[in-house]
Amino acid sequence: MTDPTVHHDPSAEGERAAGAGRAAAPGRAAGAVAGAADTPVLGLHGVRQVFSTPRGDVPAVAGVDLRVRPGRVLCLVGESGCGKTTTARMAAALARPTSGTVRFRGRDVAAMSRAERSEFRRSVQYIHQDPYASLNPVRTVYSTVSAGLRRHRMVRDRREARAATAELLRRVELTPAEDYLDKYPHQMSGGQRQRVAVARALAMNPEVIIADESTSMLDVSIRVSLLNTLGRLRDDLGVGFLFITHDLAVAKYFARDGEIAVMYLGRIVEQGPTRRVVDDPRHPYTRALVSAVCEPDPDLARTKERVRLRSADIPDLTALPPGCEFHPRCPMFEPGRCDTERPALAPGPDRLLACHVVDGG
Template identity: 85%
Template sequence: MIDRTAPAPRPSPSAPVPGVPAGGGTAPAAEPEAAALREAAPPVLSLQGVHQVFPTRRGDVPAVAGVDLDVRPGQVLCLVGESGCGKTTSARMAAGLADPTSGSVLFRGQDVAAMDKRERSRFRRAVQYIHQDPYASLNPVRTVYSTVSAGLRRHRMVKDRNEARRAVTELLERVDLTPAEDYLDKYPHQMSGGQRQRVAVARALAMNPEVIIADESTSMLDVSIRVSLLNTLGRLRDELGVSFLFITHDLAVAKYFAWDGEIAVMYLGKVVEHGPTPQVVNDPRHPYTRALVSAVCEPDPDLARTKERVRLRSADIPDLTDLPPGCDFHPRCPLYAQGSCDTVRPPLVRSHDRLLACHVVTRE
């Protein structure tokens, strides 16, 4: 049923990941030639200057304020940031679940908002969404078979019930729910959280997607189950060539899953740093990214004692209805420079090997 060819396995990086066991094969170090080809390929899914403003009684809330992102074939793009920074809103717009207030979402170069019914149906199949909560994302009165086969039947990808059950069995085995026959007729309440999330992954794979948007899809799972699911997602990425827009607040998870991909760091609806994962995680340059890396737990006591701690000027996050002038991060920033940071909003510009939005760092 799934007709993509599987590339040769790639080795995982030797760099340890704080809070996540090393190895596992989910963070492969891509060959330079393959990486260059992916970067040269046109993006499958793009956000171009997207804004999302929510009107409230207290005023307009700019949840997303001009974000540009490209998801390229076979690539992982991680969107990282603390709660409320606009990650999920950006993901929902990318999936077509919410329309941007302004800006464009492009699939294969075509504006999603201008698609006709047939093109929209193709887009819906090609871009699949895995929600954060495995308890709420599955219908409690539907069996696993009914849930996973719904899209297959809706889009007439199977001829009859027997073919549908065979297809669902194959999908469950692909996401490591074996033996699949033991799960086909179960209801969500009869499974663990990790098993439910694997069912959600199988449901997404049923459409032969080109892009999977995983919105904090491992954050509600135990650590051991989290690593196992990340390994499964990494294997599917390598075998099927699926692109991922991976949403997480955990830089350790981003490093583990997207070692040869990219990380875009968001703060208050804007991308403040965007670059290759190894550079962003191992050498963060924006002060907000440095603070996020500093907050990652270090399991090695010796490294934990010597780890650099970033102290912010304030722990309070600005109100989205009353943002400060200049850089949104300047009230908390340890590198704050009076006269520039508090008057002029920094643009996102190319600085060596990444994009940065910081007056101080880009002057260095």
């Protein structure tokens, strides 16, 4: 897989390329999306989310455009509280945008019929951050993973449901699967629970998986193992990922052949192919994020660029500064320019960039 180019298409049309049968082992065959790899299956178009609070309106997401393509990874990165999870919830139709549209195969999710919405729910699956809270403690692994299969009548009886569940567990490397079918969440580790959550998502034969900080609560070794599993599922099944993380090291590892969108206070400030954004960050905020990543090599750590921000304080969302929201913290701040006009997210040769003082080339 090669680095994807940055696309600026105004819409995200496209039919599902090839629907494999929902049999005892749900999932699409490898190569099923070969003819439509560049056609977005899920798109966010100018989405905004404003929350009303006693202290005033909070613009959690302020006009975001994102595209998720089959078999590709789009990582959304940024500090805690920047709007990543709110964006993910709107993408999954768990929250309705204040304005803007979410489109699935080119169709506005808000305008879908009941049957279309049901298909959307099956095709776009969500993996939550906390494996300790996302699973029902009184349901076994079999009950949890097979619930969707039984609800949508994708299996005929209990015997077929258990066989399908066992196959899904093997796919996420919980083996021998028969040892896990009748376990409860409290009988498993955090990594095992998160693999159960992945198996539950895969049961619906999804086209898109939205993973919201799905590895942040796991130990490092378990985190890498789970990322490898998700990577194999992406490649083998052609599943597109909207991967939410605050850790650029995780983003670089999982989306090395994909794309990164850097978010700050509800806006995308830089977006492009992962390797270019991480290896050659342009926006001052992206540079600060990259400089904060721990470097295990002591020689590289000594020579690594350290970005010192003007302030460690994040602006209050109810009283955002004029101009570029990052200017109170930006080490490249230019008075009279950065504090008067908000920079637009503009295309450059290899990325999108929103900054007055640096260009996207």
